[in-house]
Amino acid sequence: MPFVTTLTFTSGDRHRLEDIVTEIKENAEQKGVELKGPHPKQPQELRIPQSKSLGPGGGRFESWTHTVYTRTIEIVGYEEFARTVTQRTFPDAIHVEAGVEQRTQVGSGS
Secondary structure, eight states: OOEEEEEEEEESOHHHHHHHHHHHHHHHHHHTOOEEEEEEOOOEEEEEEEESSSSTTSOEEEEEEEEEEEEEEEEESOHHHHHHHHHSOOOTTOEEEEEEEEOOOTTSOO
16 A cells, blocks of 8 residues: 655745746656656635734725645655655745655555
């Protein structure tokens, strides 16, 4: 039963996000690691309200909008490669979440 490590990368900087994900994918290909993805998700548009002052009656500026981009990669098996990727230092603009799941193979009877 292989372990599947799911890595979710989010950032407001789409180009930096693409560079990081491409680098990981190229490293996986060089090492013969089974990697699925990157799977892009629909960009999320966030609207952040801005107050003109800290008081209750200070009014508001126009809301600030920010786009968040997400890419997901699955590493099937290859725990050492997954550990190496998750332990590396990423730029501040990149947020990384990792999850590990043990999957049974079809027809294994488990």
